[in-house]
Amino acid sequence: MKRLTAFLPKKIAISPPVAAVILAVVLFLLSGLLPNGYGSNVSIAIAQATNITRLSVFLGVIAAGQTLVIISGGEGIDLSVGAVVTLSAIIAYVIINGQDGMLLPGLLAALAVGAAIGLLNGIGVAYLRIAPLVMTLGMSGVVTGLILVAQHGNVSGAVSPLMTRVIARPWFFGIPGAIIIWILFGLLMWLLIERTTFGKNLFAIGSNRTTARLSGVHVTGMVVATYALAGLLSGLGGFLVLGNTGVVFIAMGNSFLFPSIAAVAVGGTLLSGGKGSYFGTMAGALVLTLITSLLTTMQMPDSVRQMVLGGTLLVLISIYGRQRGFRQ
Amino acid sequence: MNNVLNRMRWQYFTLRNPYLFSLLLLVLAMLVNLFFQPDLLSRGSLNSNMRVFLPLVLVTAGQAVVILGGGIDISVGSIVSIVNAILATQLGSNASPEKIALMLGAVLLVGMAAGAINGFFISYLRLQPIITTYATSFLYAGVALFILPSPGGAVPNGISSFYRETTPLGLPLTLYVIPLILIAWYLLRQTRYGGYLYAVGGKADAAYETAVPVNAVQFSTYVISGLMAAFGGIAITLLTGSGSATIGADITLTSITAVVIGGTALRGGVGGVAGAVLGAITLGLFKNIISFANVNLWWQTFVNAAIIVVALAAPGAINLLRRTIGSRTRQHPTTGQERQA
Numbered sequence: 326m327k328r329l330t331a332f333l334p335k336k337i338a339i340s341p342p343v344a345a346v347i348l349a350v351v352l353f354l355l356s357g358l359l360p361n362g363y364g365s366n367v368s369i370a371i372a373q374a375t376n377i378t379r380l381s382v383f384l385g386v387i388a389a390g391q392t393l394v395i396i397s398g399g400e401g402i403d404l405s406v407g408a409v410v411t412l413s414a415i416i417a418y419v420i421i422n423g424q425d426g427m428l429l430p431g432l433l434a435a436l437a438v439g440a441a442i443g444l445l446n447g448i449g450v451a452y453l454r455i456a457p458l459v460m461t462l463g464m465s466g467v468v469t470g471l472i473l474v475a476q477h478g479n480v481s482g483a484v485s486p487l488m489t490r491v492i493a494r495p496w497f498f499g500i501p502g503a504i505i506i507w508i509l510f511g512l513l514m515w516l517l518i519e520r521t522t523f524g525k526n527l528f529a530i531g532s533n534r535t536t537a538r539l540s541g542v543h544v545t546g547m548v549v550a551t552y553a554l555a556g557l558l559s560g561l562g563g564f565l566v567l568g569n570t571g572v573v574f575i576a577m578g579n580s581f582l583f584p585s586i587a588a589v590a591v592g593g594t595l596l597s598g599g600k601g602s603y604f605g606t607m608a609g610a611l612v613l614t615l616i617t618s619l620l621t622t623m624q625m626p627d628s629v630r631q632m633v634l635g636g637t638l639l640v641l642i643s644i645y646g647r648q649r650g651f652r653q
Numbered sequence: 654m655n656n657v658l659n660r661m662r663w664q665y666f667t668l669r670n671p672y673l674f675s676l677l678l679l680v681l682a683m684l685v686n687l688f689f690q691p692d693l694l695s696r697g698s699l700n701s702n703m704r705v706f707l708p709l710v711l712v713t714a715g716q717a718v719v720i721l722g723g724g725i726d727i728s729v730g731s732i733v734s735i736v737n738a739i740l741a742t743q744l745g746s747n748a749s750p751e752k753i754a755l756m757l758g759a760v761l762l763v764g765m766a767a768g769a770i771n772g773f774f775i776s777y778l779r780l781q782p783i784i785t786t787y788a789t790s791f792l793y794a795g796v797a798l799f800i801l802p803s804p805g806g807a808v809p810n811g812i813s814s815f816y817r818e819t820t821p822l823g824l825p826l827t828l829y830v831i832p833l834i835l836i837a838w839y840l841l842r843q844t845r846y847g848g849y850l851y852a853v854g855g856k857a858d859a860a861y862e863t864a865v866p867v868n869a870v871q872f873s874t875y876v877i878s879g880l881m882a883a884f885g886g887i888a889i890t891l892l893t894g895s896g897s898a899t900i901g902a903d904i905t906l907t908s909i910t911a912v913v914i915g916g917t918a919l920r921g922g923v924g925g926v927a928g929a930v931l932g933a934i935t936l937g938l939f940k941n942i943i944s945f946a947n948v949n950l951w952w953q954t955f956v957n958a959a960i961i962v963v964a965l966a967a968p969g970a971i972n973l974l975r976r977t978i979g980s981r982t983r984q985h986p987t988t989g990q991e992r993q994a
Contacts, residue, residue: 470955
């Protein structure tokens with residue numbers, strides 16, 4: 326076995342977020358060589374790059390909450406993001422109902438619903454000590470059930486013109502609003518994780534809960550707050566997705582669930598907690614969206630697409646997702 | 654002091670009997686089910702229920718072994734789909750008995766090979782289980798879709814009705830399979846391997862230091878899980894009699910829930926396959942209750958999920974209650990808090 330594993334580097338010098346960004350750039354440059362790629366046409370290449378970045382925003386924002394939950398450790402994971410995205414999008418859709426004036430109430434409602442579901446997740450995990458995976462999975466079922474009950478297969482509502490303009494259309498120099506929002510959001514996330522007490526405590530409970538508690542961190546409170554915040558961020562994600570698609574449907578959030586975890590892992594955040602960054606997740610979201618859209622443009626059958634996606638993910642995590650061996 | 658002793662007794666008791674709660678839950682679910690469906694235990698109902706539960710029971714048993722060993726397997730559903738796709742396309746409605754036997758053997762090997770791929774990446778390349786099996790779940794789902802691009806195919810009527818209708822000694826076939834799983838687990842548990850499994854799941858580093866072949870044990874759990882998923886795939890194919898490349902998609906997360914409901918901790922090292930089997934049957938009964946209690950169609954998903962969350966929360970709620978009552982009389986001298994598990 327030793328000989329086999331010797332081929333893979335135990336440690337690489339560049340950090341995972343940087344590696345993921347480099348990978349994204351290389352993949353994108355290579356995609357120009359595809360038969361229906363952009364070839365040597367620079368303006369098309371820029372347009373394509375912008376579009377792929379724009380599409381990554383939604384996964385990127387939704388994966389932000391996932392990043393926090395995973396850093397918080399204790400097998401932390403949030404499987405309710407898909408359902409929360411759908412529910413918050415539906416609620417914003419119904420409240421806004423085509424009026425620009427209702428944009429803020431719609432956004433606040435989406436955030437509040439997300440935070441409330443996250444709070445319940447946190448209480449279940451911190452106080453009832455239910456494993457995060459099954460707690461959030463159960464909550465996802467409950468939320469999906471609620472959507473079915475409330476929606477009965479159809480809702481009436483609409484996005485407002487302002488919402489579409491802000492999220493889906495370019496602001497200046499052809500840069501879509503979503504990308505600008507994402508950059509600002511990324512800075513806020515960086516501030517939160519790296520420059521606040523919350524961030525410090527988050528890494529503390531992620532690496533070792535007992536030490537964290539003995540150093541005065543209120544562990545249960547932190548866990549509840551983290552899940553609630555993650556729910557809130559999923560709610561924001563739902564709002565943004567709604568602004569992009571303009572319509573709601575029952576499974577709209579499901580396609581973000583597992584990719585959000587994959588984006589976190591590809592971005593170099595340890596799934597066991599205590600180590601990670603949101604920039605990594607942003608890079609991971611870019612890589613995953615890029616791979617998915619490349620596979621779509623290559624017009625391969627669904628089966629091949631899934632195999633390539635799975636294989637690529639395996640290769641990616643093999644490069645820098647390796648845990649410490651027992652021998653060291 | 655007496656309080657501490659009491660609490661330790663309680664902890665010891667629940668640790669020694671991880672199945673206790675799942676057994677209680679199963680009995681409760683059965684009683685409620687009997688109320689809504691009085692003929693639950695008649696031969697016909699028992700058979701029609703158990704043959705639907707069996708695929709999940711089989712997959713869950715394998716999932717439990719992986720989780721006990723400290724891992725998780727997100728790819729089981731895709732393995733079920735591969736097996737279903739292979740059987741439905743390769744057998745057709747008039748395969749000879751030899752071909753049937755050959756294909757059944759082949760799909761079991763396919764399941765084990767899929768599990769071996771998972772195990773290789775996780776135990777030898779030291780990748781994180783959840784993301785690795787998530788990646789391979791795509792890989793395997795793609796393979797299933799490649800084999801069977803659109804739903805269809807068939808298996809010989811004979812073996813399908815054998816699975817569905819055989820009731821030796823008046824008991825459904827499935828009621829013979831479940832004790833087999835339990836006996837196999839009991840025997841496995843007695844071997845050195847059984848001890849290793851708990852050691853690796855409990856604390857892999859400590860196990861390594863005491864010369865337990867940690868990598869080999871972890872690897873083997875995924876092979877077992879792949880094999881059980883293949884058995885589950887065979888069962889679901891015989892049940893439905895046809896093929897669909899996404900047939901296993903829903904089974905993955907349900908199997909994990911069943912393992913947890915069955916008293917096995919997701920962090921590994923605590924619990925067992927027997928509880929997981931009870932958990933899988935309990936989840937089946939929940940669905941049964943909902944359909945027999947005439948719950949409005951729109952409410953069914955919600956009610957089912959709510960019951961599951963309550964069932965998951967109950968042990969924690971009992972413990973929380975005990976802790977709050979306990980801490981009223983005695984607090985930890987330095988932290989004022991209960992020690993975290």
